[in-house]
Amino acid sequence: MKKRSFxxxxxxxxxxxxxxxxxxxxxxxxxxxxxxxxxxxLGQGTKMQNAAILNNRIPRMxxxxxxxxxxxxxGALLQTITKNELADSGIIGINAGAAAAAVIxxxxxxxxxYSELGDLSIYVLPFMAILGAGVSATIxxxxxxxxxxxxxxxxxxxxxxxxxxxxxxxxFTFRGGVSDYNRVLxxxxxxxxxAGWNYAKIIMPLVIIMFTIVLINYxxxxxxxLSDEHAICLGLNLNKERKKFLTFxxxxxxxxxxxxxxxxxxxxxxxxxxxxxxxxxxxNFLIISAIISVVxxxxxxxxxxxxxxxxxxxxxxxxxxxxxxxxxxxxxxxK
Amino acid sequence: xxxxxVKNLSVAYEDNLIIDNMNLSIPKxxxxxxxxxxxxxxSTLLKTIARIIKPKSGExxxxxxxxxxxxxxxxxxxxxxxxxxxxxxxxxxxxxLVSYGxxxxxKMIGGLSIHDKEIMEWAIDETGLKDFEDRxxxxxxxxxxxxxxxxxxxxxxxxxxxxxxPTTYLDMSYQLEVLEVxxxxxxxxxxxxxxxxxxxxxxxRFASNIIGLKQGKIICIGNPTEVITTxxxxxxxxxxxxLQLSENxxxxxxxxxxxxxx
Numbered sequence: 001m002k003k004r005s006f007x008x009x010x011x012x013x014x015x016x017x018x019x020x021x022x023x024x025x026x027x028x029x030x031x032x033x034x035x036x037x038x039x040x041x042l043g044q045g046t047k048m049q050n051a052a053i054l055n056n057r058i059p060r061m062x063x064x065x066x067x068x069x070x071x072x073x074x075g076a077l078l079q080t081i082t083k084n085e086l087a088d089s090g091i092i093g094i095n096a097g098a099a100a101a102a103v104i105x106x107x108x109x110x111x112x113x114y115s116e117l118g119d120l121s122i123y124v125l126p127f128m129a130i131l132g133a134g135v136s137a138t139i140x141x142x143x144x145x146x147x148x149x150x151x152x153x154x155x156x157x158x159x160x161x162x163x164x165x166x167x168x169x170x171x172f173t174f175r176g177g178v179s180d181y182n183r184v185l186x187x188x189x190x191x192x193x194x195a196g197w198n199y200a201k202i203i204m205p206l207v208i209i210m211f212t213i214v215l216i217n218y219x220x221x222x223x224x225x226l227s228d229e230h231a232i233c234l235g236l237n238l239n240k241e242r243k244k245f246l247t248f249x250x251x252x253x254x255x256x257x258x259x260x261x262x263x264x265x266x267x268x269x270x271x272x273x274x275x276x277x278x279x280x281x282x283x284n285f286l287i288i289s290a291i292i293s294v295v296x297x298x299x300x301x302x303x304x305x306x307x308x309x310x311x312x313x314x315x316x317x318x319x320x321x322x323x324x325x326x327x328x329x330x331x332x333x334x335k
Numbered sequence: 336x337x338x339x340x341v342k343n344l345s346v347a348y349e350d351n352l353i354i355d356n357m358n359l360s361i362p363k364x365x366x367x368x369x370x371x372x373x374x375x376x377x378s379t380l381l382k383t384i385a386r387i388i389k390p391k392s393g394e395x396x397x398x399x400x401x402x403x404x405x406x407x408x409x410x411x412x413x414x415x416x417x418x419x420x421x422x423x424x425x426x427x428x429x430x431x432l433v434s435y436g437x438x439x440x441x442k443m444i445g446g447l448s449i450h451d452k453e454i455m456e457w458a459i460d461e462t463g464l465k466d467f468e469d470r471x472x473x474x475x476x477x478x479x480x481x482x483x484x485x486x487x488x489x490x491x492x493x494x495x496x497x498x499x500x501p502t503t504y505l506d507m508s509y510q511l512e513v514l515e516v517x518x519x520x521x522x523x524x525x526x527x528x529x530x531x532x533x534x535x536x537x538x539x540r541f542a543s544n545i546i547g548l549k550q551g552k553i554i555c556i557g558n559p560t561e562v563i564t565t566x567x568x569x570x571x572x573x574x575x576x577x578l579q580l581s582e583n584x585x586x587x588x589x590x591x592x593x594x595x596x597x
Binding site for chain 2: 225227233237275
């Protein structure tokens with residue numbers, strides 16, 4: 001595919017983003033026209049509109065946007081570290097590590113996965129999830145490196161760890177009986193159900209800070225994308241930088257998983273589409289990848305909320321339904 | 336003056352000793368070409384100097400300073416290395432690739448400075464890639480691609496450049512193209528060039544200093560007219576060669592060669 005200019009691509013994507021934002025805020029069991037959305041945001045909405053937009057849809061949208069950016073950035077980083085376009089924090093078990101830690105934490109606190117988490121728990125949960133993601137990333141890292149990290153091995157070991165952790169989560173939740181199992185399954189598949197301001201106020205700053213830090217490091221990521229030999233010659237401390245970026249991956253994907261569960265595939269496909277559109281120059285491609293992930297997650301969540309309303313399907317499942325064919329397409333195209 | 340000096344260097348892959356207690360000094364401002372049979376340690380030597388392989392023992396000095404006592408980025412502003420068969424991220428343009436060469440000079444925050452852009456411009460001009468700078472690397476021919484990598488190496492703005500078999504897989508005209516670019520840089524900008532090369536006649540033509548290796552040991556070192564002799568080549572490659580002087584009488588040419596008998 002021919003590389004289009006960065007500006008045109010950005011413009012097209014930004015208009016797509018606007019459409020998805022409007023659609024997200026207006027479509028629901030209570031429909032609101034775009035004009036009313038603006039009014040409501042400006043503080044002139046009716047009681048119903050205020051409740052739907054300000055207390056429900058906007059916070060949920062913000063959490064969705066944060067989760068999308070976090071996972072796509074984590075995926076992009078992993079793809080660069082491993083030099084493999086099939087890497088993603090959901091595939092190599094980092095999200096699963098976060099999910100396992102979160103499930104254990106919630107089970108210890110309460111047996112009711114749907115009940116709102118207490119104030120303290122909301123702050124502790126992301127820490128636990130990031131810790132879980134960190135533990136699984138550390139295990140993967142050490143198992144895949146003897147004298148240096150071998151990207152291929154990292155990917156394969158990650159796949160194994162992912163399977164193991166998912167089995168563990170299933171086993172853990174199975175003990176709780178069938179009803180709990182079903183509930184946790186929804187959370188494990190990745191869902192924005194119940195995401196309110198209390199979630200948004202934690203994940204938003206986290207993602208804004210991390211995304212900025214990653215963007216500042218774009219030059220190092222570019223060099224990391226060359227062969228290891230070249231990166232060393234250009235004066236990059238390979239192992240140090242790999243560990244650093246892996247830590248960023250852990251924080252981003254752990255934070256996202258803490259509030260939205262294990263949303264798969266978005267970290268795989270967004271960077272991939274972005275690279276197709278604007279090439280692998282990180283400064284451009286990280287931004288494009290983030291915008292794409294937001295568009296995907298918002299569209300997917302609108303579908304999740306409304307298609308089978310009043311029953312809601314987890315957004316992770318919607319994305320997977322879209323993602324799996326794309327993943328297979330990737331595999332088929334691999335030379 | 337020495338650009339690179341190596342003292343008592345031993346390099347091993349696990350228990351397999353590749354370079355055995357080597358002492359070598361590579362002069363500044365010359366083109367040094369390393370020759371030797373497959374597996375003699377040529378590439379290993381360059382990779383060790385480039386810090387890709389950690390030596391078992393010994394000391395490496397670049398511009399008369401021990402590399403262990405300098406920061407990685409600082410060394411990268413003095414010596415550049417183009418490995419054999421470099422891998423390129425797909426979809427990248429010539430200009431973007433060349434900009435990566437500026438990495439060791441850049442600060443953590445901020446883009447390309449005016450000086451960065453000037454150097455990139457110079458590197459692209461020197462390698463004759465002006466018309467291709469916005470083309471993707473994947474769409475270039477072998478010779479152009481190799482020149483793009485050399486442009487990136489030049490953009491590193493170092494006074495020493497090492498290249499590991501930069502002409503492999505290129506046809507004869509491309510080989511000359513690449514070597515002539517390097518020769519011009521050496522003459523015009525006084526850049527020290529170190530190349531691992533397989534083609535003996537090209538080596539004799541372009542080198543002012545030839546280093547012959549065998550099993551991790553130096554067999555001969557010096558001007559091609561002095562060190563490219565039938566005895567040395569028999570020692571290095573195990574072949575019998577017929578040598579004669581080039582038409583301008585400046586360097587030896589190998590006209591015929593055969594495997595040694597007995």
